[in-house]
Amino acid sequence: MTTTTEKLNELKARLRDVADLNSVGAVLHWDQATYMPPGGAAARGRQMAVVGRIAQEMFSDPATGRLLDELRLYEESLPYDSDDASLIRVARRDYEKAVKIPPDFLSAFYEHSATSYQAWTEARPANDFARVRPLLEKTLDMSRRMADFFPGYDHIADPLIDFADYGMKAADVRKVFAELREALVPLVRAITSQEPADDSCLKKHFPEQRQLAFGRKVIERFGYDFLRGRQDKTHHPFETKFSTGDVRITTRIKEDDLGYGFFSTTHESGHALYEQGVNPSFEGTPLNEGTSSGVHESQSRTWENLVSRSRPFWEHFYPQLQDAFPEQLASVPLDEFYRAVNTVRRSLIRTEADEVTYNLHVMIRFELELRMLEGRLEVNDLPEAWHAAYDADLGIVAPSDVDGCMQDVHWFGGHIGGAFQGYTLGNVMSAQFFDAALAAHPEIPSEIGRGEFGALHSWLKENIYCHGRKYTASELLHRVTGGGLDIAPYIRYLRGKFGELYSL
């Protein structure tokens, strides 16, 4: 007779293999993005596919389901937040989702995504939406079919949103976004009716190596552990985790734009601090990662914005930055620099948008996703709908689709639906979490002003990072803040900071 301990060990061994195979897939992707020579592309697609397929088969195997069933009584005998109960609970949630998607569909979907992604990388520089249109139509069709494997939804986007932000529905997101829009639109109007801050001091020539060195020094101060990670260069910056001991980030340096590389570095370091901070005993389990797209983004935005675009931060680091770039910055006062890294303008590119307008970019995408899924917008009409939405919300229109609906990879390398809401949920939560941290440690801003981050980092580790996926985003919010999603702290933060900057 098999004991509960044996069953649990069997489950853990199976989950560990799955986790290791998923990490292997991540290594293959990292190598592809960083160092792989062009000739490696065709085989790399096959290599990633075979590893992904095996991981999926191993996880969806009925044996996993049997073990989860057999362990249900044990799970129920444990406190909800015990490690074992959480492991079984989260594994079951993943399993029940995984078995609903037919393996053949999933293979076809991954293959289509790879084709579509490849076509996008080629069509984008040529501004050739016509080329990707039929692929995007197929993506939309497959996204709808994916959702239909989860019948009983209120909105067809719900199952897709649920993949990234478990527990959120289209209606919840729409409600939060509507409140946010109401507060943001007048703020954007008030700021952009003034001259934008002069950020020409960021647009001089900044040699790559010195940019990299400065960024690394800063994130090492944050607490990013280079013995358990590294930073490389890629076209699109990202964070990736191979194990608790190996959490890597990438960046891209533009020698004529100091902000791009620095804020992408602090942004990705936020994701990485989260992953490096997960309880190491979760290694090899489904608990060993951040709990949702929104909570993950709350951490990247915390370190990118709440920390690295704050005045205390630059009060400490600006003299060091001036030392690194004396020709470029010696004659630029702190005040001018601080305004430059917080310039607000109506712009076209989401990833380069300022803190105030950023969420408008996200809302545009989220609504377009929903309209496509609802059948109210044809892919063929997407470019025009995009331009119309930018015109309405931001008052500008992109000269081409490259800076329009082809600007983000998401729809071209994955599914339509659920891809974007996490960015704005993250912004909202970042302020909620930061307020809670400040309440516990009012000394955080003055620490930041001394280039120290111990209080903030420790608080985030203890209250958010260490839990990995043990709690859902909603559970985590309630534990940490005593309530649910709430835009008030975020709006208060934006009004405070930008009200002062723009004398509103």
Add this chain to the structure above:
Amino acid sequence: MTTTTEKLNELKARLRDVADLNSVGAVLHWDQATYMPPGGAAARGRQMAVVGRIAQEMFSDPATGRLLDELRLYEESLPYDSDDASLIRVARRDYEKAVKIPPDFLSAFYEHSATSYQAWTEARPANDFARVRPLLEKTLDMSRRMADFFPGYDHIADPLIDFADYGMKAADVRKVFAELREALVPLVRAITSQEPADDSCLKKHFPEQRQLAFGRKVIERFGYDFLRGRQDKTHHPFETKFSTGDVRITTRIKEDDLGYGFFSTTHESGHALYEQGVNPSFEGTPLNEGTSSGVHESQSRTWENLVSRSRPFWEHFYPQLQDAFPEQLASVPLDEFYRAVNTVRRSLIRTEADEVTYNLHVMIRFELELRMLEGRLEVNDLPEAWHAAYDADLGIVAPSDVDGCMQDVHWFGGHIGGAFQGYTLGNVMSAQFFDAALAAHPEIPSEIGRGEFGALHSWLKENIYCHGRKYTASELLHRVTGGGLDIAPYIRYLRGKFGELYSL
């Protein structure tokens, strides 16, 4: 009813998955050796193990055997050297070996190898043979057991040699080595009775980046395709293949030793030219690699020695090297430099040994392996036996085991038996192949003197590289040279080159 074509496609699909998983393992290893942060080590071991285990299970599955049986008639209906017949033949050879080794033994063996390798990396700097001795005893025991899964051998080392150099037996190797020794010993004696050539010109300070740039320029001229490969730095240089389109090499630069990095670069580029040159239609099959350890080494030694240590080579490249390092080399004449890169001396380290003494290093290891496997030498007595052999054959004794029996990774990260003979078989074959190339293209030396390598590279591609594993080493030798293994061309080459250098 399944047709032959369907069965063949099924076999190919299965082999392709196995090949892709093996390539994935190679990516994991490459990353570990190049860029992985220290924190990644523990999980990386697990990741490599799970991928290796799955590849092994998939290949050894009885379904593979059934397909191979069902395709036997088809195979026999085809010419021996047709692609399909060769694919089936080589896959069957591998399969029949694979199924003889119990999976549990193999897992235990890999695990032990990883432990032993790790201990070696730590014990070596501490010159602590006592620490690795028990592990090496287990390695010896496991090597014997490994051999015993292949009963009916003449010598217990035969099955182990066969893994690396298919078709060779201990007796064959001993016979070749005895002939070689007879010719080499007097040559070494004659040369080393003279003052060694002055190679101090190689021991100045040579900045890393310029060394790397020069090496890359040279191997690109050889024909190494950087669109299908790249070079990185590792502690131990190696070549690795992820696909026909992605064949990478590594090197190590010593700023106080120009020869180390340059000849490791040309050496590994020889391995890589071989792998880049395999018929691309073999991708995803067991034919898609070099055919044996010996033939592989013949190619690395061809480009390292026959080409890059030749006079015509330096007649062309030395002025460019002087331009790269004017302070160090402007006043060093070509003749002095050529003698320096061909210094012969009785030395302790195999990988840094010159062309003349190199094989003595290999023979010492090969005989020690056999004596341990035969039970005539205890692991406990290995250090002394090593020193005694060096004293007898080379007239020098290492001051410690670091430069003695702990100097090579082979016994500490794999099995005892079959690890070393390929190096000397490769030297012998390199001269045989090169003579055949010269017979077909007498203009090769003058081309090399112009920094051109097209005739040699094309000939090697057509006659050796493209075939991958289609032919065994012995078949390849017979096809190319009309005969079997023969030391005469190699001895002639050494006597010619070093006779002139040392006025013998």
